[in-house]
Amino acid sequence: MLPSTPDRLTVLIADDNVSDRMLLSAIVSRQGHDVLTASNGAEAVSLFERRRPQLVLMDAMMPVMDGFEAARQIKALAGDALVPIIFLTSLTEGEDLARCLDAGGDDFVAKPYNQLVLAAKINAMNRLRVLQETVLHQRDLITRHHKYLLNEQRVAKALFDQIAHSGCLSSTNIRYLQSPYALFNGDLLLAAWSPSGNMHLLLGDFTGHGLPAAVGAMPLAEVFYGMTAKGYGLRETLREMNAKLKRILPVDMFCCAALLSLNFKQQLVEVWNGGLPDGYLLHGDGRPHTPLISSNVPLGVLSAGSFDDNTQVYPFGPGDRVFLLSDGVVDSTGQDGELFGARRLQNVLVSNRNPALLIEEVQWALARFNGQARDDVSMVEVAFTEPDLLGPPSVIYTDSGDCSPLDWSASFEYRAVTLKRFNPLPYLLQLLQEVHGLRSQSGELYIVLSELYSNALEHGVLGLDSALKRDAEGFGLYYQQRGERLDTLEDGFIRIDFNIVPAGDGGRLTVRVQDSGAGFDSDRVLAMPPATNQLSGRGLSLVRQLSDRCQWSDDGRTASVEFAWEGLA
Amino acid sequence: MSNNPVDYNVLSTLREVMETEYPLLVEVFMDDSVTRINEMVQLLDNPSFSTSSAASLENLGLMAHSFKGSTGNMGATHLSELCLQLEEQGRGIVATDEARIRLLVSQIEAEFTAVRDIFERELQLCHAGH
Amino acid sequence: MSVTSERSADGQQLTITISGRFDFSTHQDFRGAYEKETQAKRIVVDLKDTSYLDSSALGMLLLLRDHAGGDKSDVQLTNCNNDVRKILEISNFSKLFNIAKPA
Numbered sequence: 001m002l003p004s005t006p007d008r009l010t011v012l013i014a015d016d017n018v019s020d021r022m023l024l025s026a027i028v029s030r031q032g033h034d035v036l037t038a039s040n041g042a043e044a045v046s047l048f049e050r051r052r053p054q055l056v057l058m059d060a061m062m063p064v065m066d067g068f069e070a071a072r073q074i075k076a077l078a079g080d081a082l083v084p085i086i087f088l089t090s091l092t093e094g095e096d097l098a099r100c101l102d103a104g105g106d107d108f109v110a111k112p113y114n115q116l117v118l119a120a121k122i123n124a125m126n127r128l129r130v131l132q133e134t135v136l137h138q139r140d141l142i143t144r145h146h147k148y149l150l151n152e153q154r155v156a157k158a159l160f161d162q163i164a165h166s167g168c169l170s171s172t173n174i175r176y177l178q179s180p181y182a183l184f185n186g187d188l189l190l191a192a193w194s195p196s197g198n199m200h201l202l203l204g205d206f207t208g209h210g211l212p213a214a215v216g217a218m219p220l221a222e223v224f225y226g227m228t229a230k231g232y233g234l235r236e237t238l239r240e241m242n243a244k245l246k247r248i249l250p251v252d253m254f255c256c257a258a259l260l261s262l263n264f265k266q267q268l269v270e271v272w273n274g275g276l277p278d279g280y281l282l283h284g285d286g287r288p289h290t291p292l293i294s295s296n297v298p299l300g301v302l303s304a305g306s307f308d309d310n311t312q313v314y315p316f317g318p319g320d321r322v323f324l325l326s327d328g329v330v331d332s333t334g335q336d337g338e339l340f341g342a343r344r345l346q347n348v349l350v351s352n353r354n355p356a357l358l359i360e361e362v363q364w365a366l367a368r369f370n371g372q373a374r375d376d377v378s379m380v381e382v383a384f385t386e387p388d389l390l391g392p393p394s395v396i397y398t399d400s401g402d403c404s405p406l407d408w409s410a411s412f413e414y415r416a417v418t419l420k421r422f423n424p425l426p427y428l429l430q431l432l433q434e435v436h437g438l439r440s441q442s443g444e445l446y447i448v449l450s451e452l453y454s455n456a457l458e459h460g461v462l463g464l465d466s467a468l469k470r471d472a473e474g475f476g477l478y479y480q481q482r483g484e485r486l487d488t489l490e491d492g493f494i495r496i497d498f499n500i501v502p503a504g505d506g507g508r509l510t511v512r513v514q515d516s517g518a519g520f521d522s523d524r525v526l527a528m529p530p531a532t533n534q535l536s537g538r539g540l541s542l543v544r545q546l547s548d549r550c551q552w553s554d555d556g557r558t559a560s561v562e563f564a565w566e567g568l569a
Numbered sequence: 570m571s572n573n574p575v576d577y578n579v580l581s582t583l584r585e586v587m588e589t590e591y592p593l594l595v596e597v598f599m600d601d602s603v604t605r606i607n608e609m610v611q612l613l614d615n616p617s618f619s620t621s622s623a624a625s626l627e628n629l630g631l632m633a634h635s636f637k638g639s640t641g642n643m644g645a646t647h648l649s650e651l652c653l654q655l656e657e658q659g660r661g662i663v664a665t666d667e668a669r670i671r672l673l674v675s676q677i678e679a680e681f682t683a684v685r686d687i688f689e690r691e692l693q694l695c696h697a698g699h
Numbered sequence: 700m701s702v703t704s705e706r707s708a709d710g711q712q713l714t715i716t717i718s719g720r721f722d723f724s725t726h727q728d729f730r731g732a733y734e735k736e737t738q739a740k741r742i743v744v745d746l747k748d749t750s751y752l753d754s755s756a757l758g759m760l761l762l763l764r765d766h767a768g769g770d771k772s773d774v775q776l777t778n779c780n781n782d783v784r785k786i787l788e789i790s791n792f793s794k795l796f797n798i799a800k801p802a
Binding site: 017 | 601635
């Protein structure tokens with residue numbers, strides 16, 4: 001009894017000899033298969049095309065078209081699918097047998113036919129056929145899924161781009177490199193103007209790949225853009241971003257990030273780095289670069305109570321640049337598994353002569369090192385630029401303008417405990433923007449308010465001496481003292497009064513800012529020449545420049561400024 | 570002539586495989602064989618046949634090859650062996666010798682006669698219900 | 700890459716040892732090592748045979764810390780080689796885990 005085969009196949013038998021054909025048909029039928037017969041190669045090919053059998057038994061020598069040519073044509077017709085062809089041959093020379101296999105034959109069986117051998121070979125070939133079928137099926141499934149995934153990513157990216165469009169990455173003082181797949185590697189680069197003309201910049205690296213990494217980017221971008229536009233500082237923005245990510249991301253997901261607040265008017269940069277490799281502050285005067293070290297836990301890990309929003313502040317003036325990078329750069333591995341590392345990167349920084357080529361030079365160094373570009377390499381370089389050359393975009397409002405409050409006053413008093421952690425400026429600016437006439441000056445308003453507030457806080461309440469900010473070392477000391485004194489503050493206040501009155505078709509805003517400090521000689525400070533190398537004292541001239549009228553009370557503890565506007569068209 | 574023109578083990582396997590179609594197989598084989606042998610004889614009798622003609626030698630070789638196959642499958646072992654020798658002549662695997670070729674063809678004719686006798690007896694046995 | 704775990708005699712400490720690359724493929728095994736643990740007050744992760752940590756490994760450590768009580772947890776990372784130490788340093792994980800000094 002012949003062993004029965006599990007599948008019922010359709011087998012094509014091509015043999016020019018009638019009795020051989022009969023015999024073979026009987027043998028194969030008894031194994032449980034359906035049989036098609038052809039008496040020459042051409043018939044075999046045509047029958048194959050019409051009926052698509054799963055397996056072919058092919059005689060080598062046939063008239064009209066021999067088995068070799070028929071095998072070639074059938075294999076071509078079969079395409080990706082495996083249709084096993086077993087040659088039937090009484091050829092014995094090795095060369096002839098090799099010819100069978102070269103023509104596309106998968107095996108051969110000798111005449112006279114041994115039905116056991118034939119059965120075994122048919123079963124073996126069938127196993128291979130089924131295997132190939134499975135592989136093709138899985139390949140098609142994978143291709144289909146891949147298309148869905150790509151489409152989902154397209155949608156996610158389109159959504160994200162809607163949020164990201166409000167940024168200022170195209171600003172002329174920013175150069176950057178990001179792969180088109182950056183979003184799906186979790187790499188994020190955002191830049192935006194604050195109302196006071198500062199530039200906030202974020203380079204982020206979410207854990208994971210694909211959509212999970214990309215999806216975290218959207219709420220983060222919303223917070224970043226929203227708060228920056230309202231005038232919040234880096235620290236508040238950081239606290240909010242951390243809280244948001246902590247809330248929405250699963251425990252094992254987080255975002256390594258570096259944030260910058262570049263103040264071109266005061267020539268300083270504020271930096272926070274949590275989990276990214278060292279960034280670098282590149283000095284235009286030939287001093288060695290200053291590393292911007294990661295001293296914080298990445299965003300989304302710590303609860304609000306434990307989150308450290310402390311930033312470092314450095315002088316940042318003409319010729320200076322900040323360079324940030326994601327870990328794809330330093331983690332690139334070379335041929336022998338060695339890492340590119342910070343030292344090689346620093347070599348590139350040191351030997352760079354043309355600043356415009358820095359990012360390219362890093363890329364070349366990476367390519368030389370490992371020859372294989374990674375798609376998660378992100379780099380950004382921001383250069384100092386004169387404030388007049390750049391500008392925040394105009395703010396867009398959505399209300400109709402009919403309900404503008406035109407005759408009112410308000411007073412606020414912020415005392416010690418509040419001064420430690422709360423920045424009142426965004427709220428106050430929002431309030432003033434209810435007055436439509438003031439909107440076109442909101443940039444100037446914000447700058448002036450920020451100036452007066454920070455003078456009141458730092459010089460008035462905290463008693464800091466801005467003469468310290470003469471050099472880089474003094475800078476560090478000044479901000480250290482600021483932090484210490486703010487932490488230990490127990491008494492003190494800042495009062496802010498607004499008074500809005502109509503004037504002709506327009507109106508006038510008077511702002512008074514009063515602090516509890518020792519006061520200062522405003523006349524003396526204003527009389528000082530606006531030396532471009534001095535890091536202090538510029539604030540007051542700026543205030544005078546931007547407002548319509550400003551004056552200080554005799555003891556210097558109260559500043560009063562005015563803004564006026566004409567009637568709107 | 571050989572002692573045993575047809576291998577009885579092969580026959581019994583054929584009977585088992587073909588079942589009711591066994592007589593048909595035998596008849597088909599015999600008719601086909603007669604045709605093939607006539608073809609071979611006619612090829613040799615044709616005045617244009619010459620051992621220096623590559624085409625006629627190749628033709629002869631193919632005929633012998635094919636007949637070798639079917640006779641082998643039917644258990645006519647000695648007949649199949651003769652066909653192999655003729656094939657070797659036709660395909661130039663051995664040195665071509667016209668006298669040898671003609672001898673082989675007449676040996677094939679003779680051996681087939683013996684084989685045919687045996688198969689005719691087989692048919693009679695089948696029709697008698699064995 | 701393999702994960703093994705051992706409880707101290709008094710049941711107060713669970714030591715999880717990782718060898719090989721600590722990456723995403725370790726996920727299941729690592730989790731299995733501490734998931735059912737309720738008694739141990741302190742968990743020690745021994746990284747002496749760990750050649751490499753990636754960001755998903757950092758994520759797994761965070762999951763462990765969360766399971767062990769979050770801010771109230773006592774999780775120690777020991778026997779970190781230089782590469783592992785450097786990675787932990789950049790993410791400032793010393794603020795979350797007790798990282799043992801090199802021997």
